[in-house]
Amino acid sequence: MTNSLMVTRRHFLTSAMSSGAALALLAACGGAATTPTAPTEAVKPVAPAAAAATKAPALAATTAPAISAPTTAAAPSVAKKSSKVNLQFLFADGPPQKDKLETIVENFKKKNPDAKVEVIWTPWGQFETKIIAMHTGGTPPDFHQIDDDAVPYFGMRGLTAPVDDILKQNNIDKNDYHKMIWNLTTVQGKIMAMTLALKPRAYIYNVEMFDKAGIKAPTTWADAWTSDQLLENAKKLTQGDVFGYSWDYWIWDSIPAMNNAEHFSPDYTQYLDPNYADQFQWIADLAYKQKVAPPYDMRQQVGELKLFTSQKLAIWNSGIWNTKDLNGAKELKWDVMPAVKITKEAKAEASLFTFAIAKATKDTEGTAAFASYFLSDESQQVLAMNGDLMPTKTSVQKSSAFLDPNRQPKNVNVWLESLDNQGRWPFLWNGIELRDQIKPMVDLIWAGQKPAKDALEMARPKLMDLLKDTREHPTK
Secondary structure, three states: OOOOOOOOOOOOOOHHHHOOOOOOOOOOOOOOOOOOOOOOOOOOOOOHHHHHHHOOHHHHHHOOOOOOOOEOOOOOOOOOOOOOOEEEEEEEEOOOHHHHHHHHHHHHHHHOOOOEEEEEEEEHHHHHHHHHHHHHOOOOOOEEEEEHHHHHHHHOEOOEEOOHHHHHHOOOOHHHEOHHHHHHHEEOOEEOOEEEEEEEEEEEEEHHHHHHHOOOOOOOHHHOOEHHHHHHHHHHHOEOOEEOOEOOHHHHHHHHHHOOOOOEOOOOOOEOHHHHHHHHHHHHHHHHOOOOOOOHHHHHHHOHHHHHHOOOEOEEEEEHHHHHHHHOOOOOOEEEEOOOEOOOOOOEOEEEEEEEEEOOOOOHHHHHHHHHHOOOHHHHHHHHHHHOOEEOEHHHHOOOOOOOOOOOOOOOHHHHHHOOOEOOOOOOOOHHHHHHHHHHHHHHHHOOOOOHHHHHHOOHHHHHHHHOOOOOOOOO
16 A cells, blocks of 8 residues: 555556456555556447457356356355365555465464465565456465455456355354445445455644644544645645645545545436546645645655655645554654545545455365454454554454554544545446546646546546446445
């Protein structure tokens, strides 16, 4: 989840299209991008008549059922305990998860001496290619990482299996988890992924800069600043080579939803983003008109994390995953505050750290036992260490592993409250392709190359074609 090189928050891997594998995996909350240019034809719209033939042809022939009719895979037969475990576990390397996941695997092996768990990890830039190749070849890992809004894509194509029985047989109390976890991972009535941790976003700020400017940060979402208050304070904080504010540009896909608006009409036949162009434009103007935010090229070349840790940035719209790096920065005093109200309410986005069981797993019982171990209190405590991942279980969120009074930030409650103040991109059958058509246009806005209204309208022709192929909403 670092931003040394920026890209779309969740990158649709278009290179797979050329090899016939259109399965899209998205690197959760991180990645890299190039300087925005005029939109290309990398992802071609799918004509309605050809939709079924052009979506994931290789997968349809090898591992997935015909995708013209969405389907949910049958749940694996699950035993509470497995005396023999033999499986592959794949995840993407990236802060802060690698060390924690490996620790949990080792803990599992200690409890199950006969268990054989082959750990496969890859850097973020190679993760999508790896998982696509394994699914396409018919040998997917038994338990693997999956971006939260890719859950419908996998689940409705029958590539992953429901986990309802695993939760039931392991006495998982759904009331000990925030409802958004189940809402976002339910596909056509079945829970299709396990959420191991949460990655909430809010505003990180420099405490000393605030004190020097006489600015008091809000501590609850109900008291969040208005857009006018943010701009006023960002101007006070912008001094010399120090910028007052930087937006987390790669959560562009949720901007309307964060501001009491919708990307699409309720029946998913109309594209509505241009109606809310002023929200995108307001963000872009912070850099190019108000001069309180770093321009797009500086963000790409330097990165907000470096700007913030070197105390060249006062407020940064970012997430919990930076906690360890921020606390490792010498003499940096920082805290967290709610996101701003661009319109009526303050909303942010919390990504889910999700994993799925492949329908093709050859060790259903062992995989179920392994997967369920990640939801145990012991494993949740490991995930909570350093405060850079929020444990999934509400009860563990209250533990000292997560709520450490000796660790920054002090106002940890902002992360917790953010779960009740969510604005999300809709999770759809072809939502990845829809978003992939909008992203290049939004890049033009962030780079100051096009007015927001004009750039968003450029996506309309291809989006309208894709909307004709939108299947049943996965959460219904």
